[in-house]
Amino acid sequence: MSKLAKLCSCFILAASAASVASSVRPLAFTHVNVIDATGTPVQADMIVVVTGQRITAVAKNASLSVPRGAQVIESRGKYLIPGLWDMHMHEIFGDWLPKNEEIIPLLLVANGITGVRDMGGDLEPLKQWRADIASGKMIGPRMLISGPMLDGPVPQFPSSVPIRTAAEARGAVEELTKGGADFIKIQSLIPRDGYFAAAEEARKLHMTFVGHVPDAVRAVEASNAGQKSIEHLTGVFEGCSTAEYELMKQPRGPGRGRFLSTYDRARAKALIALFVKNHTWQVPTLYWERGEWIIEQTNAGPDPLEIYAPVAWKKRTWPMFTSDITKHWSTDPLSDRKKFVQSEFEMVGEMNRAGVPILAGTDAAAGVRVYPGFSLHEELGLLRQAGLSTMQVLQAATSSPARFLGLEDTGIVAKGKRADLLLLDANPLEDIANTKRIRSVVLAGRYLSRDDLDALLRRVERAAAASK
Numbered sequence: 001m002s003k004l005a006k007l008c009s010c011f012i013l014a015a016s017a018a019s020v021a022s023s024v025r026p027l028a029f030t031h032v033n034v035i036d037a038t039g040t041p042v043q044a045d046m047i048v049v050v051t052g053q054r055i056t057a058v059a060k061n062a063s064l065s066v067p068r069g070a071q072v073i074e075s076r077g078k079y080l081i082p083g084l085w086d087m088h089m090h091e092i093f094g095d096w097l098p099k100n101e102e103i104i105p106l107l108l109v110a111n112g113i114t115g116v117r118d119m120g121g122d123l124e125p126l127k128q129w130r131a132d133i134a135s136g137k138m139i140g141p142r143m144l145i146s147g148p149m150l151d152g153p154v155p156q157f158p159s160s161v162p163i164r165t166a167a168e169a170r171g172a173v174e175e176l177t178k179g180g181a182d183f184i185k186i187q188s189l190i191p192r193d194g195y196f197a198a199a200e201e202a203r204k205l206h207m208t209f210v211g212h213v214p215d216a217v218r219a220v221e222a223s224n225a226g227q228k229s230i231e232h233l234t235g236v237f238e239g240c241s242t243a244e245y246e247l248m249k250q251p252r253g254p255g256r257g258r259f260l261s262t263y264d265r266a267r268a269k270a271l272i273a274l275f276v277k278n279h280t281w282q283v284p285t286l287y288w289e290r291g292e293w294i295i296e297q298t299n300a301g302p303d304p305l306e307i308y309a310p311v312a313w314k315k316r317t318w319p320m321f322t323s324d325i326t327k328h329w330s331t332d333p334l335s336d337r338k339k340f341v342q343s344e345f346e347m348v349g350e351m352n353r354a355g356v357p358i359l360a361g362t363d364a365a366a367g368v369r370v371y372p373g374f375s376l377h378e379e380l381g382l383l384r385q386a387g388l389s390t391m392q393v394l395q396a397a398t399s400s401p402a403r404f405l406g407l408e409d410t411g412i413v414a415k416g417k418r419a420d421l422l423l424l425d426a427n428p429l430e431d432i433a434n435t436k437r438i439r440s441v442v443l444a445g446r447y448l449s450r451d452d453l454d455a456l457l458r459r460v461e462r463a464a465a466a467s468k
Contacts, residue, residue: 026051027419027447028066032075034058035429036413037082037398039391042429048080050419053445058415071447078439079427081394082411083114083141083420085401086376088231088283088361091129091143092122094158096317097365099125102463103310104365104372105133105140109448110456111373112438114420115142115401115410117361119211119231120185121159123147127180139456142420142444144405147181149211150198152189157366163190166197173201173209186211186227188234199225213238215248223274229281229359229404232289233344236282240268240347256332256340263343268350275356281404282356284348286382287375288363290341305371308460310467318368349387358388359404360397377436390429419445 027050034043036058047064049057057064066072086108092099099122108116118126126145132138150172151160161172173184184202186195186209195214202209203226213222213235220239222230230236238247241262275282306314332340352358360383362375376397383393402411409418421442426434441448448456 024052024445026056026067026070027073027442027445028070029073029075029080029423030066031061032423033077033079033427034413035079035081035394035427037391037395038412038414039395042079042427046080048413048421050421050442050445050447053419055413055415055417055419055421058413073423073440073447075423077425079424079434080413081422081424081428081435082398082413082417083422083441083443084112084376084397084435085115085117085360085411086113086141086362086364086372086397087117087229087359087401087404088119088285088363089116089372090121090159090363090366091116091118091372092125092159093120093366094122095312096158096320097121098310098312100310100463100467101129101138101140103308103460103467105129105138106456106460107308107372107374108141109139109373109441109443110453110460111377112422112435112441113141113373113376114422114441114443116144117183117401117405118143118145119361119363120146120149120157120187120366123176123179123181136444136446139443142410144182146183146185146210147176147179149185149187150190150194151187152191154189155187156189157187160187163194163198165191166193169194169198170201173198173205173207177205177207181207183207184209184211186214188212188214190214190216192216196225199227202226218244218248219271220274223278223280226278227280229283231283231361232285232363233282233347236271236347237263237340237343239271240264242267257336260336260339260343268347272351272354272356275351276354279357281359282348282351283359283361284344284383284386285361285363285379286344286348286386287379288367288370289344290382291367291370303369305369305374308371308457308464309369310464312467313365317366321366321368345382345386348383352386352388352392357400357404358383358392358396359400360393377433380432380435384432390432393432394428394435 029048034046045061047061091104130143133140148159148161153164163169208228210229213219219235237259238244242264243262364370364372364375399411423439425437428434
């Protein structure tokens with residue numbers, strides 16, 4: 001095809017796309033209660049209009065007419081909130097999580113998750129998913145991705161770059177930046193000089209770096225180095241201990257009781273104050289933490305969500321995770337592990353009261369039985385148990401991710417914002433568990449009714465049953 005023919009073809013495709021976009025009916029949520037996630041009280045009896053991918057009006061119902069030709073969603077007694085973000089996800093993760101667009105993306109959307117931060121995965125297929133979702137070719141949440149994680153010379157996980165030297169760390173950061181990653185993810189085994197070289201290179205290239213506090217680095221050092229978020233509270237309890245250096249030699253091994261017996265309140269207060277000063281965000285993944293440290297309770301009894309798990313998860317991923325990664329993690333007495341998990345809840349509450357910013361994340365689907373979508377709602381409930389108010393919990397999955405990511409077009413319900421929305425049957429500010437009571441989802445302007453969401457879940461169930 002000649003250059004001219006190609007150019008004409010592009011113009012025709014663009015015109016066709018514009019025609020399709022302009023023919024899409026506006027949406028009008030009438031008589032709805034709006035929770036905009038800014039911290040303001042519920043706004044009752046509102047009308048919210050969506051045109052294309054944007055919210056084009058938020059007003060008192062009596063003050064605004066429904067646009068001509070709009071699809072009207074009568075929403076009396078229901079609550080409209082921003083779409084939810086899972087800020088710690090894995091979607092395509094080597095042979096642990098094989099690529100399957102019929103599983104994870106659909107589970108997320110069916111549960112009202114309209115945005116994710118993918119914290120480690122196969123870069124090229126994730127970029128393709130990101131592009132296909134953005135173009136409307138594929139159903140899935142908005143994605144920001146790190147690509148492979150920077151780990152030690154012998155990585156623990158798939159989708160990882162082995163780092164032996166500072167030069168390798170700098171090279172990996174540069175390559176990922178050029179390759180289309182949105183940020184850099186650090187894992188636990190990266191050497192000390194590699195970590196600080198990666199941090200320096202990320203700053204130079206204006207790339208955010210996030211992840212674990214590595215075994216060879218202290219939490220104080222990670223915060224001062226500019227690490228923007230710390231996942232799973234890694235390094236935090238070590239940093240609060242009078243035996244920090246001893247504990248960091250085997251941070252995920254036995255000794256939960258030792259963490260608690262050497263806990264020093266003054267050290268904890270100083271570390272929390274540093275996080276506030278440096279604006280070091282925390283993604284505690286409490287649902288995952290509780291499950292891994294109290295594994296007997298998590299895996300006991302029937303699992304109604306297993307119908308959504310592909311065969312690979314059940315026969316390969318979960319057994320590999322427990323046999324290769326966590327087999328030494330949960331060898332302490334159950335009483336010590338329970339006390340430690342309770343201390344994690346208390347730590348999150350103390351951080352929140354001090355002003356440390358908190359994000360909601362789950363580590364789905366890398367954790368055992370941490371199901372994409374479903375697990376985020378459980379995480380919200382645990383953040384509430386940790387002491388966050390219902391508004392703060394809601395913000396941890398809506399406006400706070402937008403702030404963290406620097407995305408001005410999302411996270412709240414307001415005119416001009418991207419139309420990622422959830423319509424709920426009950427008020428989440430009265431009970432955060434009401435985020436599970438989803439009546440419909442708007443995904444980048446696309447309306448999905450309850451019947452549509454149930455159909456997505458049936459698609460996942462069929463795909464899981466047919467998987468190998």
